[in-house]
Amino acid sequence: MPALSQLNLERHDEIAVISGGGALDANFMERLADLSSSVEDDVRVVILHPQIGVWSGFDGATDIGDLFAQFAEIAQPTIAVLHGPVMGGGLELALAADIRVAAADCQIGLEALSNGFPRAGGLQRLTRAIGRSRATQLLFLEQDIDAATALDWGLVNAVSDNPLETATDLARSIASRGPIATRYAKDAIRHGLEMPLAQALHYETELTILLQDTNDRAEGVDAFVGKRTAQFSGT
Known part of the structure; x- marks a missing residue:
């Protein structure tokens, strides 16, 4: 040890x-x-x-x-x-x-x-x-x-x-939650506090757009529609 x-x-x-x-x-x-x-x-x-x-x-x-x-x-x-x-x-x-x-x-x-x-x-x-x-x-x-x-x-x-x-x-x-979305949320909170509101909102939107192309986003939507627990891969 x-x-x-x-x-x-x-x-x-x-x-x-x-x-x-x-x-x-x-x-x-x-x-x-x-x-x-x-x-x-x-x-x-x-x-x-x-x-x-x-x-x-x-x-x-x-x-x-x-x-x-x-x-x-x-x-x-x-x-x-x-x-x-x-x-x-x-x-x-x-x-x-x-x-x-x-x-x-x-x-x-x-x-x-x-x-x-x-x-x-x-x-x-x-x-x-x-x-x-x-x-x-x-x-x-x-x-x-x-x-x-x-x-x-x-x-x-x-x-x-x-x-x-x-x-x-x-x-x-x-x-158990989507790891990419979780990191983006932390990023948005941390950096958003240092920005004017309009800039912070724009930054959050940019992160949301980046999330749309991930496998985790697709898995989250599919799990929601299928009423099952999502299995996130972090990709």
């Missing part, structure tokens, strides 16, 4: 799980970038489930900038499994995922101003996730919130006593 302190990627059918990593340090970030770039095309969902210490924040890392860009730019949907205290850089990492599932006993906070300043794209992703007012409250007051509050705010998508199991169930549900 791989060492728990080493971040690793394992395949479980169409789901990839990134796990391990003892601390959110320079080695972790370098390894995460490498693994993010190596996700195979036929993977449909990526789950991020590092050791609990990773979520507690940066450990000796001094880099600045969007440190989790390569993870955020994985084409497939990503799900982060949060447990323990999720603080500072740990929260910034969680925000780079598309979906976040938190353990019921999670405590979440940014604590950025006391420690200098957010340095991994956290402010921009936080504001997009929960809105300006709540992002400002979390940043300026530096008061931790519990998992139930995070769910109410939209900071996490689910709270569970077994967050990995819940994340896996979500991943299987996503993986």
Whole structure:
């Protein structure tokens, strides 16, 4: 078995799980970038489930900038499994995922101003996730919130006593859908937020047109007409 302190990627059918990593340090970030770039095309969902210490924040890392860009730019949907205290850089990492599932006993906070300043794209992703007012409250007051509050705010998508199991169930549900359409939807959401509405609508239309020529689109239509479950090939 791989060492728990080493971040690793394992395949479980169409789901990839990134796990391990003892601390959110320079080695972790370098390894995460490498693994993010190596996700195979036929993977449909990526789950991020590092050791609990990773979520507690940066450990000796001094880099600045969007440190989790390569993870955020994985084409497939990503799900982060949060447990323990999720603080500072740990929260910034969680925000780079598309979906976040938190353990019921999670405590979440940014604590950025006391420690200098957010340095991994956290402010921009936080504001997009929960809105300006709540992002400002979390940043300026530096008061931790519990998992139930995070769910109410939209900071996490689910709270569970077994967050990995819940994340896996979500991943299987996503993986059962058309993988090309799912990737295009993620692309449209991610890039559309950075565009004026008219441009974003045009971009979404372009992706829809591209989808029309895929085998998955034909399979989806045929399955709908035939009242059966579609079997998507990802082509």
